[in-house]
Amino acid sequence: MQNRNIASTFAKGLAVLGAFDGSAPVLSLAEIARRSSLDRAVARRLVLTLVDQGFVQSDGARGYRLTPRVLRFAGGYLGGRQVGRLVQPVLDRHAARVGAPISMAVLDGHDVLLLAQSTLQNSVVTFGFTLGSTLPLLHTSLGRMLLAMRPSEIAAELLATAPLQGRTPEALTDRRLIRAEVDQARSAGLCIARAQLEAGITGYAVPTGPEAVIGLSRAQGLGHDAQDDQAAIKALQLCAAELIQTGAV
Amino acid sequence: MQNRNIASTFAKGLAVLGAFDGSAPVLSLAEIARRSSLDRAVARRLVLTLVDQGFVQSDGARGYRLTPRVLRFAGGYLGGRQVGRLVQPVLDRHAARVGAPISMAVLDGHDVLLLAQSTLQNSVVTFGFTLGSTLPLLHTSLGRMLLAMRPSEIAAELLATAPLQGRTPEALTDRRLIRAEVDQARSAGLCIARAQLEAGITGYAVPTGPEAVIGLSRAQGLGHDAQDDQAAIKALQLCAAELIQTGAV
DNA sequence: TGCAGATTGTGCGTATATCGCACATATGTG
DNA sequence: CACATATGTGCGATATACGCACAATCTGCA
Structure with a gap:
């Protein structure tokens, strides 16, 4: 044809x-x-x-x-990029320090695709999200940060077409407001999203290289605690700097 | 055709x-x-x-x-089996207790295929192996345990055809000796492999369900410390019991 | 620089593998 | 028990994949 x-x-x-x-x-x-x-x-x-x-x-x-055999494809990707050797230990170390699991993600189609995830015993927020699973683009800090990193035409296209999948009363439903959040993420170099996907959960994200972002989530205490925000962002930025040094992804 | x-x-x-x-x-x-x-x-x-x-x-x-998109296939498998929600937290918790990363694996073709891996900050043995990567069947505790769990015809077939990939002087090169190890693993319900893949590293494995095994590796101290063996096996058995309870995999 | 060996891009005739309809059977639902 | 939905499969027509063959390009070595 x-x-x-x-x-x-x-x-x-x-x-x-x-x-x-x-x-x-x-x-x-x-x-x-x-x-x-x-x-x-x-x-x-x-x-x-x-x-x-x-x-x-x-x-x-x-x-x-x-069957588990499909994991071989993932192994081909992860092995080729040396994710297990270069990325995972860094995520784990910083996750332990900050006390929350850190995820790495890229943009894939209309979704945030999780590339790696540090695990952490006793983590309060038990994700349930694993490698290869996807998250909404417009209602996560990871997704908005990824949008902010794309050229503006592509970001605009995605902003207009990606599905609205917010699941909380506070979730933004006006694409223009989401665009404003993305713009802010672009100029700040980081993104904070409160209660867009899960009630009471705040997500933080920063870039790590031109394609990938890392992020973490934590339960939002009573009132926005600026110190918590500061600590989370600082931890992510340190982690991102180290990841960029390794050159992976 | x-x-x-x-x-x-x-x-x-x-x-x-x-x-x-x-x-x-x-x-x-x-x-x-x-x-x-x-x-x-x-x-x-x-x-x-x-x-x-x-x-x-x-x-x-x-x-x-x-591209990372191939990870979606892995996500389809892991999400369907709820590995992230059911398996990973258990692995993480026990890994933290025993002080060594725990891996879950299945048999796939002639290889041990890693399904999940607990991560652990400050782990001495930095694997570098990730989800979807493969290990030799005949020279790992995981592989020998998996062989022991198969029907004897299939195990014999695999024992005869799987490649010999030992990488240490101590690695067994006689398939009959490996068969003896597999037989012992079958009757004991656990497998210990010393210095077969990496010098100075001992691997431990126990079954968790009919298809899967879990295992861990640790550096071998001077002389075989029976207490270390005991502790590792005990931890794995506790972990396996809990995993079987969840019913996943 | 020039030559040899290896790698890559691609056009095209032909054989055939794929399509998708259609009918028969099986399953399960109220 | 009847209706709706799911499954198994045969088959003719044709789109499609095959794989050779030639040209262009790259790579390394003398």
């Missing part, structure tokens, strides 16, 4: 693989076909191919689920 | 994606074609498809590298 340099069957297969987005652990053929906008027969053959290759397993009946 | 229910183009595309295995961050077309055993022209079209879909980016010249 379109371009002789694009293998459409492969593209469709990737869409099938992408249908397993984590929102449901097990999918039926009909569900897969719907999510990937493919003919059922086509989706079926592609799923069977994935089963044959060991990336998906059938539960005997009409359920299909990813 | 073979089976009308298998889309060969998609299978080839997956082979191309798998060519990015983390051993080199950036690959040329010729290298990709070689690794995936495909005709150069075919590999090229498949890579261009990956670029079109945003999973690979070209560095302008003749270099191709994965």
Whole structure:
């Protein structure tokens, strides 16, 4: 059809693989076909191919689920960038110091995509978000910071098209107000978002390189404590400086 | 060709994606074609498809590298299994108690595939291994434990065919001796491997469910300290018991 | 500088793998 | 029990992927 340099069957297969987005652990053929906008027969053959290759397993009946083998792709990315060796220890060390988990993320499509996440025992805010999971672009400090780092045309385009996914009464629903927040993040070089995604949670983000940001969340005490903000931002900036030094990502 | 229910183009595309295995961050077309055993022209079209879909980016010249978007597949798996919410906190808590990072792994092909890894500030042994990376099956405690958990025909098959990748003078090179270690692991329900992969490092592993194992590594002091072994195994068993309770993986 | 070997870009005829409809069967829902 | 929805699969038509072949480009070495 379109371009002789694009293998459409492969593209469709990737869409099938992408249908397993984590929102449901097990999918039926009909569900897969719907999510990937493919003919059922086509989706079926592609799923069977994935089963044959060991990336998906059938539960005997009409359920299909990813196998751990899909993690190899992530391993290819993370290993190539040496994330485990260079980035993770830095995140862990600063997370321990500041007392909150630190995440690294990039922009991917209309989402914030988590690249790495320091873990921390006894962390009050138990994320539940892991590597490869996504967060809303417009209602997180990470997302707004990422927007601020893009060229203005691209940022404007994303601001206009990304879905509004705020989940709190305080969440901004006017894209112009979000734009103002993004502009402020751009000039300040950091972003603070209060209660946009989870009630009582404040998110902080700073850039680390041209593509990536790091951030942390913490429970908002009674009244905005400027000292808390200061400490969180300072910790992130130190961490970012160290990450930039390593040159990874 | 073979089976009308298998889309060969998609299978080839997956082979191309798998060519990015983390051993080199950036690959040329010729290298990709070689690794995936495909005709150069075919590999090229498949890579261009990956670029079109945003999973690979070209560095302008003749270099191709994965984009973070491939992590979405990992996110689909991890999110579906709720690894971030159910598994990670348990690993972190026990790792902090025992003072060493704990990894969870499954068997995938001829490799140990890392599913999750607790991080720990100030850990002496800095792994460098991350989620999705692989370890040798025959020369790690994790791998031998996984072998011990498989039906004997499958274990025998893997024992005979998996590559010998020991990297120390003490590493076993006789498959029969490794088989004896696996047999012992099966009857004991745990596995200890000394200096098989890294000199001076001892690995410990115990099962957690029918498919997965958890393990940790620590530097071997002078002389085998039975108390250290005891402590490591005990910690892993407690951790495994808790993981089995959660029902994840 | 110049040559040899390797890598890359791509056009094109042909064989065939893929598409997607359509029908039959299975499942499950009120 | 009937209706709605999901699944398995055969098949003809055709879009599509294959892979050779040639040209352009790059890389290293003498």
